[in-house]
Structure formats: C-alpha cells, structure tokens
Amino acid sequence: MDDKQIIELYFARDEAAIRETERKYGRLCLYIANHVLDSPSDAEECVSDAYLGLWNAIPPTRPASLKAFLSKITRNLSLKRAETLDRQKRAREMTVSFAELEEVLPDDRIAPEVENGQISARISEFLRGEKEEVRNVFLRRYWYFDSIGDIARQYGFSQSKVKSMLYHTRQKLKEYLIKEGIEL
Numbered sequence: 001m002d003d004k005q006i007i008e009l010y011f012a013r014d015e016a017a018i019r020e021t022e023r024k025y026g027r028l029c030l031y032i033a034n035h036v037l038d039s040p041s042d043a044e045e046c047v048s049d050a051y052l053g054l055w056n057a058i059p060p061t062r063p064a065s066l067k068a069f070l071s072k073i074t075r076n077l078s079l080k081r082a083e084t085l086d087r088q089k090r091a092r093e094m095t096v097s098f099a100e101l102e103e104v105l106p107d108d109r110i111a112p113e114v115e116n117g118q119i120s121a122r123i124s125e126f127l128r129g130e131k132e133e134v135r136n137v138f139l140r141r142y143w144y145f146d147s148i149g150d151i152a153r154q155y156g157f158s159q160s161k162v163k164s165m166l167y168h169t170r171q172k173l174k175e176y177l178i179k180e181g182i183e184l
Contacts, residue, residue: 003066010058017058018051025067029074033145036078037085046081050074097145100166104174107183111144117154120184126176130169137162 001020022149029050033043053073063069105119126137137155140146141162148166152159 003161006059006064007066010055011062018055021051021054021066022071025070028067032071032144033075033078033148036082037077039085042081042085043078046078047074049077053077065137078086079121097142100170104170106177119177122177122180122182123173128171130172134169137165141166 001024003024006017006020006024021061026047029047030043033046033050034040035124037043037046050070050073054070057073058067061069127138130138133155137151138156140151141148146154148159148162151157152162155162157165
C-alpha cells in the first residue's frame with residue numbers, strides 16, 4: 001500500500017492505517033527509537049506512542065511524506081523519552097553531537113531573530129548539494145546520533161575518515177550559512 005492510500009485510511013479513521021503504517025515503517029521507527037534510547041523495550045513503547053501521535057495528527061495534517069512525518073514524530077518522542085529516562089550513554093552521544101555543531105549554528109542569544117525553520121531549510125539545501133556519502137554520514141551523526149565508530153562500521157570507513165568528513169562538512173556548512181546571511 002502506498003503512502004497516499006495509508007493517509008486516506010487515517011482520514012477515514014480506519015484502524016487499518018496503523019497496521020499498514022507499522023507494516024511499512026515499523027522497522028524504521030524502531031531503528032530511530034533504538035538509536036536514541038538504546039533500550040528495545042523503551043523503543044517499542046516510543047514507537048507505539050508515535051503511531052498514536054500520527055493517528056492524532058492525521059487529520060487535519062496531510063503530510064507530503066508519511067515516512068518523514070512519522071520519522072520526525074518518532075525521533076521527537078524518543079528524544080523526550082531519553083531526556084526523561086536520562087540515558088547516559090545516548091545522552092552523552094547527543095551532547096557530543098550538539099557540541100560539534102555549536103560553532104556552525106547561530107547562538108540564539110546573539111542572533112535571536114534567526115528562526116529554526118530558516119536554519120533547517122538552509123541546512124537541507126546545503127546537504128542536497130553534497131555527495132550522497134557525505135550527506136549520509138552527516139545525517140547519521142547529527143540526526144540519528146550515531147557514534148563515530150558505528151558510522152565507520154556501517155560505511156566501511158576508518159574512524160579518522162568519518163571524523164575528517166564531519167569536520168570538513170561542518171566547515172563547509174558554516175561558510176554556506178554565512179554566505180546565506182545567517183549570522184553565527
């Protein structure tokens with residue numbers, strides 16, 4: 001079943017929508033939740049909450065991409081759960097990831113007028129212009145919070161290559177944001 005048909009099931013308030021969503025995107029949601037929470041039972045509970053969140057959001061929302069919309073719900077719920085559960089390992093990895101980006105992203109104390117949506121749009125534009133492997137490594141680190149070691153194993157790179165790719169991508173992103181008029 002394609003995404004449009006699944007979305008129509010949600011609009012019809014047909015519970016088959018959740019079954020179809022789980023069938024199509026259940027593994028992806030568990031993957032996202034597990035990488036944030038590092039606990040299968042917490043991840044499963046979070047994914048169930050994500051399905052409920054999706055049920056409550058559609059209607060009225062009609063997402064352009066069901067996969068992206070559900071992934072975002074799952075990720076946000078997982079981050080909230082991680083914060084609540086205070087998972088030290090994952091929290092440390094998230095903290096490291098955010099710390100790496102501090103020099104690239106605007107400080108809202110210095111530039112409060114810069115909206116997160118504007119920054120997100122510019123980062124997306126930037127990443128679309130990068131090579132697929134660079135984009136994937138960047139997303140694995142800063143969206144899914146994968147460790148350097150996990151990324152290296154997944155792509156068959158050395159850890160130093162992953163670190164180098166991330167460093168150079170952050171520097172290019174910084175230059176791009178400045179060029180686009182976003183004050184850092």
